[in-house]
Amino acid sequence: MRPLLVVGGRELAARLRDGTAVLIALVAPILLATMFGFALGGDDDPPxxxxxxxxxxxxxxxxxSVQREALNTEELRGVLTFTAYPDEAAARAALDAEQAGAAIVFPEGFSKSVGDGRGGEVTVLESNDSPLAGVIARSMVDRISALVEARTLAVRASLRAGVAPEEVKVFVETNGAEGPSLALSSDPVSGGAVDLAVxxxxxxxxMFAFFVVGSSARSLLTERQNGTLARMRAAPIPAWTAxxxxxxxxxxxxxxxxxxxxQTSELIFGSSWGAPLGVLALILAHVFAATMIIMLVASGAKTDAQADGxxxxxxxxxxxxxxxxxxxxNLPDFLQSVSLATPNGWVSAGLTELASGSGLGAIVTPVAVVVGIGLVAGTLATLRFRKGLFA
Known part of the structure; x- marks a missing residue:
């Protein structure tokens, strides 16, 4: 244990002396987090x-009725505003002028067509400058489509069952064919439940956890280049000490x-990351995984510069x-699946759940998966270091 403390103390002193610990571990992440917070969230209004x-x-x-239902949806309350435009050209002009983020165009005779069971189509116009509006508009249209399909099917089934055409509308409405209610996708970030400052x-x-650990990995390769590791190997201490x-x-x-x-984020913006014990558990799990991954990567590097890269x-x-x-x-569907192969993806999911009000039970799986990633990476790193670190 004493050699381990000596090596650790020497490394910590060196990091503090050259300023990299303070810059990479504190100044850079806090500064960037604060800049993002002021730019994208961090006030008392809906984020x-x-x-x-x-x-x-x-x-x-x-x-x-679609607009009323959307405005009454709890997750959209305080987030969504509708603006009426006389025609499609005016809506497109509003999108170009960034006065609206998306637009929904209802064609002439839409309500009658749906009521008669003949279905109908609506058009969504989107702006790249407001992805949230596009997410909400597409979600609304998806629900409208489901409602229209349900209504159309109900009307046709009623007619085939012998209901008189003039009585179909009342019959369908009485027996219910409204389909699913309108709601934004369940993602707490896209729905505004989580402040973007958080x-x-x-x-x-x-992200910066990787850079912080990377400095130690770089130091390890520097010690090898300088011959320090070879001298340590000759000393009566375990090879893994360094x-x-x-x-x-x-x-x-x-x-x-x-x-x-x-803590800085919560202090400056007043937005909670969630239950402190849950946040701390995710932090410890992620740092463990990041340490093991970076050590695995460093085990394959030949020089300190290569380790940096x-x-x-x-x-x-x-x-x-x-x-x-x-x-x-905001990522394509296949990349959303890939995100769960990274510790970042699981930690992000866990912190999002905590920040949106979920309890500690919501992070059991993220913590377990991230720790598992760390164990696998750590095992592989140990095997590679034993083979080549002192070569």
Whole structure:
């Protein structure tokens, strides 16, 4: 234990002396998290808002009822605003001027067509500058389509059952054929339940954990190049002492980094990341996984510069795929599945659940998976280090 503490103490002193610990573990993640928070959230208003234009060529009850139901949906309350436009050209102009993020166009005779069981189609116009509005508009149209299909099927079934055509409308409405109610997708971020100051703050903390641990991995390769590891091998201490000592310092600094970013984010923006015990469990699990992954990557590097490159690549790829830089719901479907192969994706999912009010039970699976990723990476790193670290 004494040699381990000596190696760890020497590594920590070196990191503090050259300033990398303070810069990478504290200044950079806190600064970036704060910048994202001020830019995208962090006030008392709903963190996300969307304006959707409505072009009502129909003039019937259906478009109005759709808007009423959407505005009464709890997860959209305070987030969604509808603006009426006289025609499609005016709606497109509003999208170009960023006055609306999306628009729904109801064609003439839509309500009558649906009521008669003949179905109907609506058009969605979207702007790349407001992805949230597009998500809500598409979700609404999906529910409208389901409702229309249910109504159409009910009308046709009623006619085939012998209900008189003039009585079909009343019969269908009496027996219920409304289909599913309107609701935004269940993603708490896309629905505005999680402040983006929290989402991106935690994303920066998760991403920089890799960089913090990477500095220790780089130091390990530097020691090998300088011949220090070879001299340590000749000493009467276990061969793993150097790896464990430097890895332990990286783990400690990464935990401090994530906790500091977490507390700073809550202090500045007043938005909770969720139950403290749950957040701490996810932090410890992620730092463990990040430490093992970076040590695995470093075990295949030949120089400290190469280790830096590997760390940079792993950190940014995992950050992108795992939702630390881009919300997962904005990624294509296949990439959303890939995100669950990264610790970032599971930690992001767990923190999102906590921030949206879920209890500790919601993070059991994320914590277990992230720890499992760390154990696999750690086992592989140990095998590779035993083969080549002192070569």
């Amino acid at each position: 996300l808002k969307a304006t959707i234009g409505v072009v009502d060529y129909d003039g019937g009850e259906f478009p109005a 989402y991106y703050g935690s994303g920066m903390a998760v 790896v464990a000592g430097k890895g332990g310092v990286g783990f400690l600094l990464a935990v401090i980094s994530m906790v500091a970013t977490w 590997y760390t940079l690549g792993v950190a940014f790829v995992f950050a992108f795929l795992g939702g630390s830089l881009v919300p997962v719901y």
